[in-house]
Amino acid sequence: MxxxxxxxxxxxxxxxxxxxxxxxxxxxxxxxxxxxxxxxxxxxxxxxxxxxxxxxxxNPKPGLLVIDLQNDFINGSLAVPEAEDILELCQEIIDSKMFTKTIFSKDWHPSDHISFFSNLGERELDPAWREKHPGEIKMFDEVVFARDPPYTQVLWPDHCLQDTEGSEIHSSINYPFLAFEILKGTDSDIDSYSAFFDNGGNGDTGLQSIIKDFVTEVVVIGLATDYCVGSTTLDAQKIGIPATILTDASRGVAAETTESMLARVKAAGGQVSTWPDWRDSLETWSRAKHLADTLLAxxxxxxxxxxxxxxxxxxxxxxxxxxxx
Known part of the structure; x- marks a missing residue:
């Protein structure tokens, strides 16, 4: 028939x-x-x-994103408070063998990078912004450079200069077998907090192609929660990868901006957890719902x-x- x-x-x-x-x-x-x-x-x-x-x-295939555990962020020119306190736990997580892929990110700035306070005079500030902010510009201030559209930038100390000791991963951190490494902030004229894209939302670092079709979710640890860790988590959620920040394996520059970033992550559908809680959640409905919510969103x-x-x-x-x- x-x-x-x-x-x-x-x-x-x-x-x-x-x-x-x-x-x-x-x-x-x-x-x-x-x-x-x-x-x-x-x-x-x-x-x-x-x-x-x-x-x-x-068939869970979690990936681990280890963000900017570099000397300058730990005990160098832009040291994050209590950064050294998370190194042992970060290594434990890296060594846990729970992750399909482990990717390390590094700030990798040229000497003329736009984020450096020392380079403030090298680029024109937006005239409209400058008219409203005529005072002295100081380290850690947020300024607006003349561009179409105008470009907002926090001014940091020189940090993570390419091929310097400050840009290297801290010596207490050991890479696992077959780890990946991506470099960000390599363009002189734009910063890159996220390990996925630059601050303009473009400038793909290559991280997406490494993990997008190979992991079911990512766990994000490292420095700093309120900038690079948080921005990476937000971008992961944006491109459809469920993402979780581990607060016990990350530290922020300031308490206020850290709390603000964690709230943004939650609002975007990301999760905020700790290493023990995340590890114990793998068979739970909360994790399954996080996967579902990200797919649907x-x-x-x-x-x-x-x-x-x-x-x-x-x-x-x-x-x-x-x-x-």
Whole structure:
């Protein structure tokens, strides 16, 4: 017996429905039949994301982003308060073997970098901004340079100059086997807090291509929470990678800006946790919901996944057809 195309499509649809029902039943069996669980599953199903999410839940591939554990940020020209206190824990996390990929970022500035207070006189300030701020400009002030559009920049001490001791990762930190390293802030005319992109949202560092299709989430540790760690976490969420900052393995420049950044991360869908809590959360609904919420928020469902799923469905259907024949 040869089935008509209409029958084949019906079989494909029925198979897909059965798969979704099976996933929902398994998920409810694991996480409970609460209103939140049921609502989340329904939204995932409506967006054709249920199978992707369930695969992430059952096959976790977390990545670790170790941000700027460099000498200048620890005991050098731009030392972050209590930075040395996190080094032992950071190494423990790096050595935990819980991560599919481990990537280190480094600030890697040329000597004429726009973020250096010492280079303030090398570029024109925005006239409208300067008219409103006629006073003396000091270290750590935020200024606006003349550009289209105008460019805002905090002025820092010279730090992490390329090929200097200050730019090197602290000697107490050991790289694991097959670790990656990305350099940021290499363009003289724009800063790069995030390990993904420069502060203009462009200037791709290459980190996205290293991890986007190879991890199900990222954990972010290092320096400094209120700038590079937080900005990296925000960009991860923005491109559809669930991200968690570990507060016990990161430190901020100032308490006020750190709290502000952590609030921004939470508002963007990221999570704020600690190493023990994150480690114990891998089988919980909170983690599964973080994966689901990020998928739903970005809705960047990879087309290749659809193709893969459709191919599997068609393959099964053809097997059914062959069996009936």
């Amino acid at each position: 040869i089935l008509k195309m209409e029958s084949l499509l019906l079989l494909c649809g029925l198979f897909s429905i059965t798969v979704c029902e099976d996933i929902m039943n398994e998920a409810i069996g694991r996480f409970g039949e609460t209103e939140e669980v049921s609502s989340t599953l329904s939204m995932l199903s409506n967006k054709n994301l249920l199978d992707v999410w369930w695969n992430q839940v059952n 970005t809705h960047q469902h990879n087309h290749s996944t659809h193709i893969y799923t459709s191919t599997i469905i068609l393959l099964v259907s053809y097997i059914i057809v062959a069996f009936i024949r």
